[in-house]
Amino acid sequence: MLRSMRAGCACFFLATGWVSAAQDWSEEHLTVAAALQERALAGTAAYEHVSALVTQVGPRFAGSAGDDVAVRWALNRLGELGFSKVRTQDVLAPRWVRGEARVEIVGPGAQPLVAVALGGSVGTSEAGVEAPVVEVESLEALSALTPTEVSGKIVFINRRMERTRDGSGYGAAVSIRTQGPSAAGGLGAAALVIRSVGTSDERVAHTGALVYRIDAPRIPAFAISNPDADLLSRQIARQSGQHGASGKPVRLRLHSTARELPSTWSANVIGEIPGGERPEEIVLLGAHLDSWDVGPGALDDAAGVAIVMEAARLISKLERAPARTIRVVLFANEEFGLSGAREYAKLPQEEIDRHIIALEADFGQGPVWRVQSQVAAEALPAIAAIHQVLQPMTIELGGNDASGGADIGPLRELGVPVLDLTHDGTHYFDVHHTLNDTLAKVDAKALDQSVAAYAVAAYLAASKRGDFGRLTATTSASQ
C-alpha cells in the first residue's frame, strides 16, 4: 500500500502544479502524509478512546466529581499512549448545579413536558412559577411585544432549528437560548421556555449556556423537547377559538432547583509528541474534556478528544518525527464559559508566538468534508497543498475565514493561524447537549476518517519548512 501511495504522491507533484508543495515539503513528507491517511482509514483506536471515556467517566461537567475523574483519566490515557510532558494546567471554573426541573401544562389537557433548565439559569422559588403562556416565534417577535403583553407571563419562544451539514442551523437558532432569557426578563416576564435548539424529534430537551444581561432581571429559563414544543403550540392554537375549547389561555407550571455555587478548580490536560528539529515550535490539536452534565458527551466532545489524541499518537509512531512538536490540549470547561481556553491563552506571549497553527475537534465524530483556514495570505498555497492530500477522502477546500472553534478562539485573537477540518454536522444536533449523546451514536468509521484528516493536517503543519504567518487585525476582520 505504501508503494502505491508513493506513486500517487509523485503524480500529485507532477499534476497539481502547486509550487507550495515542493517549496514547503519534501516528497517524503507528502508520501508519509498519504501513508498516515491510509493507515488511519484502515482503523484506529479512536472508538476505543471514546468508549473508555464515556464508560469509565461518563458526564464530566466543569467542577463536578466526574470532571475530576476525567482529568485523571486523561492524564493516564495520554501517558499510556506514549505522550511526553503529560501535565495539567490549573483552571478556575464557575460552578453551576442543574438540580431538578419540572415543566407542566396546567388544567384541561394537563401534561408533564420533558424539560431541562438552561445552563446558568437561576432556579425558581420553592413554590415555582405558574402563569399564562405567550408564544412567539422569534426574538424579533418577542421584542415587538410591549411589557403589558408580557409582564408576569411565561414567554415561550418556539423557533425551529434547521438541519444542516455545516451547523449553520444552530448558529441561526441558538440566540433564542443565549439572548432569550434577558429579552424576556427585560419585558417583565416571569420565566422563559424555549423550544430545544436541536433537531431531534425524540422527547429530549437540549441544554446549553444562557447569557444574562446586566440590565435585565434574571428569570428562570428552560428548554422543552421539540415534540413538547409542538404539543404546547397545538394547545395554544386550540385555545384561540376552536370548538370545545375553553378559550382560556394555556398555563404552565415551572419548578427548578438550579443554583450557582462557588467557583472550583478544574484543569487543562496537555501532552506532546516532541518535534525532531524545531521542538520549541508547536502545532496545537485541541478538544475539550468536559461535557454537559446531562449525558456522557460521546460526540461532544469525547469524539474530539479521541480524534486529536489518536491523530497525534499515529504521528508519534512514524519512523521520523516531524520537525515541530504536536501539542494536544484537552481543554477544561468549554461548555460553561471557555475557562480552559482563556487560561491557556494566558501563557507567556513568547510561548503563544511559538504556536504556528492550531486545530480543534469539537463538532462530533465527522466525517470531515471540508478544510478551511484563517492564515496569512502567503500561506494559502500551503493550505491548498494540504487539501490536495486530503482530497481523496472527498474533502472540499473552503475559504480563509474559518473561526477554527471556540477553544482556540483566544489563540486566534492573539494572532495564531487556525485550520478548520469541518465535520459533517447533519445528525450532530439530534444528540448535542442531551442525555442521548452516548456511545450508541458513535460510528468508528467516521472517527477513523476524522483521525486521518487531523493526522495529515497536523503532520504537514509540523513538517512545513515555513510557517503560516500571523493573523493581524486585518486578517481577523475578514471572517
Place this chain on the structure above:
Amino acid sequence: MLRSMRAGCACFFLATGWVSAAQDWSEEHLTVAAALQERALAGTAAYEHVSALVTQVGPRFAGSAGDDVAVRWALNRLGELGFSKVRTQDVLAPRWVRGEARVEIVGPGAQPLVAVALGGSVGTSEAGVEAPVVEVESLEALSALTPTEVSGKIVFINRRMERTRDGSGYGAAVSIRTQGPSAAGGLGAAALVIRSVGTSDERVAHTGALVYRIDAPRIPAFAISNPDADLLSRQIARQSGQHGASGKPVRLRLHSTARELPSTWSANVIGEIPGGERPEEIVLLGAHLDSWDVGPGALDDAAGVAIVMEAARLISKLERAPARTIRVVLFANEEFGLSGAREYAKLPQEEIDRHIIALEADFGQGPVWRVQSQVAAEALPAIAAIHQVLQPMTIELGGNDASGGADIGPLRELGVPVLDLTHDGTHYFDVHHTLNDTLAKVDAKALDQSVAAYAVAAYLAASKRGDFGRLTATTSASQ
C-alpha cells in the same frame, strides 16, 4: 375513479375464480368496498383524531385523571362523528402509581442511568437498594444460577430485542419483563434490572407490565435504556480484569416510590354504525383508549383508536348501510391487565353470539401488510376474497392461526372469529411504552392505508351473506 374500480371489480370476479366472492357478496358490495379503499387512501381524518387525543388528553393510564379525561373525550368524539348509541361500560381497574425511579452506578465510573419501574413493581424502601450486580443474558442463564450466586444481589438481564416487521422480536424478548421479577426474586435477588424490551438506541426506558408469581418474593423491578444497558455491561466486563480496573464488582443503587392504590373505575367507550338489514348482528372494531403513564401513547394506541373510529365513520357515510352493525369498542385498561376486555366479554352470551367477527387495531399506525384470520374452515374462501380486495395495497394473505389481539382475546375464547390486519411493526418498538410515543412519530399516510384496510374488511364482514362460523376448542388449538 369509481368507474375504474367498478371495472376492476368485474375483472376480479372473472379472474380470481373465488366462488366465495359471488356467494357471499353482490357485485355492488365488492365495488363499494373497493371505492371505500380508494376514498381512505385519498386521505382521512385519522391523523387529526390522533392529534386531538394526544393534545387534549395526553397520557391516560388506567384510573388516572388523564383516563377520565380520555373517556369524556371519546364520548364527545364518537358523538361528533355521528356514531349511534354512544355509551360507556363501567370497568373496575387496578390502580398503580409509578412515582419516581432512580438507578445509578455507584463508585468509580458512577453514572446515573435512564430507568423506569416496570408496571406493577413494588417500590423500594426509602433507603433504596444498593448491591453488586450479576449480569445474565437470558432467563435460561438466570435459572442456571444458584441462590448463593444471586442472593442479596441485583440481577441484570441484558437480553437484546430483535427488530422485526411482525413484532416477533418482542414476543421473544418480553418474557424477561413478565417472568424476570419472580425468577430473580425466587433465587433471593434484592432487585431486578432489565434491558429495555425495545429497539431504540435512544436513551429511553421501556415500561410494561410484570407478573409476580405467588410463590416468589416481590422484588422491585426496573428497565434501563438500551444505551445504559450497554454501558453497564461494558463496566461489568471491564471489572473482570482489565488494566486499571479495581476488580471489584459493579454496584448499583436503586430507588423507587412505585406503589399500588385501591382499584378505581374506568370505562369502555362504545359507539355504533347501525346495520341496515340485520342490525342485531355485530362486527366489532376494537382499540384501547388507555395508554401507559410515561407518554401520550400516540401509536399505542391513539393510532388504533383513530383507525377504527375513522374506518367506521367512512362506512357510515355510504349511501347504503351494510347489513350488520359495526360496533366500535374503545377498551379501558388494556395495558395493565386487560380489564376492559374482560368486562366486555361478560356481556350476556346471547349478545356475544351475535358478534360475527372481531378486529382490533393495537400495533401502531400501519401500514397493514398482511391479513390473517381465525375463522371456521368453511369461511376461509371469504377471507381469501377479502384479501383479494386488499391486495392492491400490497397486503399478503397469512394463515388461519391469528390471535387477533389482546383485547379481543376473551371474545375469541368465547368462540368469536377474528380477523387480524397486521401492521408493520419495524419501528413500533422504538417508541412503544416510552415517553417518545408522540405525534412526531405519526405518519398520516400510514394511518390512511390502515383505515382503508379496516374499512374494507369491516364493510365486507358486515355485508357478507353468511357468517364466519364459530371457533371451537379445535379451531383455537390450531394457533
